[in-house]
Amino acid sequence: MTSPAVRVVSTRTVKPAPPPPPRERIPLTSWDVAMLSLNYIQKGLLFAPPPPPASPPLLSTAHVVGHLADALAAALHAYYPVAGRLVTDPHPAGCSVSIDCGGQGVQIVHAVADGVSIADVVAPPDADIPRIVHSFFPLRDAVNHDGHHLPLFVVQVTELSDGVFVGFVYNHALSDGTALWNFINAWAEIARARLAPTPALTSRQPPMLKRWSPDGAPVVLPYADLSKLIERPEPPQLRERMLHFTAESLAALKECARQELLAAGDTAGAAALTRFQVLSSLLWRCVTRARLLAPDQETVCQVAINNRGRLRPALPPEYFGNSIDVISTEAVRASELLQRGHGWAAAAVGRAVAAHTDTSIRARVAAWTSKPAVYTMGSFDPTGVLMGSSPRFDMYGCDFGWGKAVDARSGTANKTDGETALYPGRDGGGSVDAELMLTPEHMAALKHDDELWLFAN
Incomplete structure (x- = not known):
């Protein structure tokens, strides 16, 4: 149900144009099936209005919708x-699940x-979204x-008083x-080319649609009725x-962790540090403090990780399907996480x-195959964090022909206390x-976390 506003x-x-190859079915893999109980992905981009002149002219949101629909039909081919x-x-x-490509x-x-403007969508740094x-x-x-009965992809183009928000709702089993x-x-590349005086040929690699197992x-799932899952x-x-982290603040955060590890004698850990590790560490420690976990309460940092480049042989970046796992650090007591420092985390x-x-990925697939299950929001550790x-x-880089987005946002899907979604700045x-x-009480406590606000803005 939509808001009254x-x-x-x-x-x-919108259907593929020209029509796709003869009708086929693409069987879902273990990675795909595991997503069936989660929400659709909900991500969106906020744009300023298309500037004149454009050819053909995008004079109104209705023109924008038509422009996007025509390009989308071509992308769906x-x-x-x-x-x-x-x-x-x-x-x-039991049963199996496939994509019916009809x-x-x-x-x-x-x-x-x-009455909603861009300013109403872009929250200031010190305010909630x-x-x-x-x-x-x-x-x-x-x-x-x-x-099974809803479209696998729905786009909502919302007209604002001074801009446009394009929301993508996408089935995660895809x-x-x-x-x-x-x-x-x-899709954006096709749309952008159609507004250029001389449309450019795409150099983008086509998707690899064959699923990996x-x-x-x-x-084959050992269930007659999937709806019970x-x-x-x-x-x-x-x-x-x-939370916004500049390249300079991330570099300072990384150097802080590196110095701690060197002081502790962990030269290998210091040499291997990445920006992702130090940002995950910062949020893990700050959220743990905000929750006021009992000193002996164990906590973990979970990470959604891309398997493509870790398989041997590797899957190409164009692999079209799910190829992710959720991995976890070792459990640590809350008091030890805070005492051991940023470098250790x-x-x-x-x-x-x-x-x-590759070995651990294949072992995970084998374990899932022997006992299939689907992710639910209860699958995630309520005392940990998830990146x-x-x-x-x-x-x-997603430019439909009138410039890059002002900001990126998400909907309500698949959100839980302690989860962080990382975006390019x-x-x-x-x-x-x-x-x-975070829950309201945890977010209120985070406001007073000096370590976080030393690096975030």
């Missing part, structure tokens, strides 16, 4: 699974947010299993964020803040990442934006 003007179905639906087939041992279509919604943003995403409560942003940027066999809990009451994240090799999304996603140059979700 947002009204829908029109909805149109290569990414035709996005225009399909999920289908479950019975097997003697070209059923995606949807574009044109909406208007009366405004809740009006959640109204810019359709299918707010849908879970990925609903892709693929992970890497493949999603490859698809969106391919260790033995190439489809996943699907949970639809009420979303928690959370506050959301977008950063190195702990580094050890967890380094241990995630998701990635500053490597090319969000601000809006000002570029190696900066990072961290969208942090």
